Amino acid sequence: MGRVIAIDYGYKRTGLAVTDALKLIAGGLTTLPGNQIIPFLKEYVQKEYVELFLLGEPRQMNYQPSENMHRVVKFKERLQEAIPQIEIKMVDERFTSVLAHQAMLAGGLKKKERRNKELVDELSATIMLQSYLESVKR
Secondary structure, eight states: OOEEEEEEOOSSEEEEEEEOTTSOOEEEEEEEEGGGHHHHHHHHHHHSOEEEEEEEEOBOTTSOBOTTHHHHHHHHHHHHHHSTTSEEEEEEOTTHHHHHHHHHHHTTOOHHHHTOHHHHHHHHHHHHHHHHHHHHHO
16 A cells, blocks of 8 residues: 655645555654755655655635645646656645644644744644545545
8 A cells, every 4th residue: 555645835835744554644744845845755755655645725715726826736747747657636725724723732832833834834734634534534
């Protein structure tokens, strides 16, 4: 069985999360600057079997594309060109940042730690991935 990697793409930073080999649990992988994502993923898929990339689809509350959508689409095209053997599936990423902040609060993180944008991005990717895993089980 292959792993699934969730990508919470951002122009400055991108959070990544990955499943275990059995696709039961999502866990944070890392947060990287935008220009390091594809080289990182190319190296990662040479070490681990990955069968799917989940890419967060930025939408507004009314389901219209957000202003970041064009960047995400361009990133998707570059990723598909760089790693064509792995399917890319777009998934709704609305509310993942809000849920990440709530999880940080519930986890007792101090205010300074909650301001860590890299952690928020990685948690957002993890929440997106866990939500996907739960939807597939249903």
